[in-house]
Amino acid sequence: MRTNTFVHKYLKGLINKEDIVVDMTVGNGNDTLLLCQLAKEVIGFDINEEAIINTANRVKDYSNVRLIKDNHINIDLYLNEGIKLFIFNLGYLPHSDNPSTTKASETLIAFKKAYSLLKDNGYIIITFYLGHKGGYDEYYLLTDYFKNNDINVIEKYQAHSSLKEPIVYIIKKVTT
Ligand SMILES: C[S@@+](CC[C@H](N)C(=O)[O-])C[C@H]1O[C@@H](n2cnc3c(N)ncnc32)[C@H](O)[C@@H]1O
Structure with missing residues (x-):
């Protein structure tokens, strides 16, 4: 299954018309469009x-x-506070004159803020693109943070096992 297909299938199973959700990187709006169809309210950043x-x-x-x-x-x-789901689709806007790429240090700051605004039993979905400069920096920084801070990763997905294939992490916030 392609990465986007996996993510969209997951979103359809998680989101309903009572939820407020946030797209952290709207790009060309593929994820935002689906979120508009599924959620009560969508906020998107780019x-x-x-x-x-x-x-x-x-x-x-x-x-x-x-x-x-x-x-x-x-x-x-x-x-x-009270956000049901944040989605990060990292990397850059393809074919743009100004393809601003996400940066590891900023992605970590944004992740921490998102996590603190997430409701209990809320989700963060992050797709890391390993084929661009800086993609591995983001992947290592964030996944180290998850490991060292007991972040509850409930699923990892990679369509094919390859060095450049995107990796998706699904995180669920569970406070004890
Ligand atoms: C891979 S694209 C997102 C694709 C999008 N989710 C879609 O469905 O079309 C990554 C996006 O992140 C944006 N971006 C990069 N750094 C950012 C930042 N610090 N804050 C917000 N957006 C950022 C880029 O401008 C780009 O549009």
């Missing part, structure tokens, strides 16, 4: 104006979505 414009076009028929052009390290300026 630092690239082109991504915000592309996504706004994709979701123009939905009124339950708010798109914010800002770095996702600033999510706490816009969001309250």
Whole structure:
């Protein structure tokens, strides 16, 4: 199964019309569009104006979505607690004049903030792209953080075992 197919199948099983969900990297809006169909409310971030414009076009028929052009390290300026799910699709916007790529140190800050705003039994889905410069830095920094901080990884998925194939982590917040 392709990576996106896996993630979208997972989203369909997790999200319902009572949920507030956040897309941390809207890109071309593929994930945002599905979230609009599944959730009560969707908030989407991207630092690239082109991504915000592309996504706004994709979701123009939905009124339950708010798109914010800002770095996702600033999510706490816009969001309250009680989020059911955050999705991070890391990397860069393909074919863009300004393909701003996610950076390991910022992704970690954004992850920590997302985790603190997540409701109990909420989820974070992260896709790491290992084929671009910096992708492995993100992967190692974040997965070390998960291991050292008892972050509850409930599933890992890689469509094929290969050095460049994206890896998806599904995290569930369970407070004891
Ligand atoms: C792989 S694309 C996302 C694809 C998207 N999920 C989709 O379904 O089309 C990664 C996106 O992350 C954005 N990005 C990079 N660094 C960011 C940051 N610090 N904060 C928010 N967005 C960022 C890029 O501009 C790019 O649009």
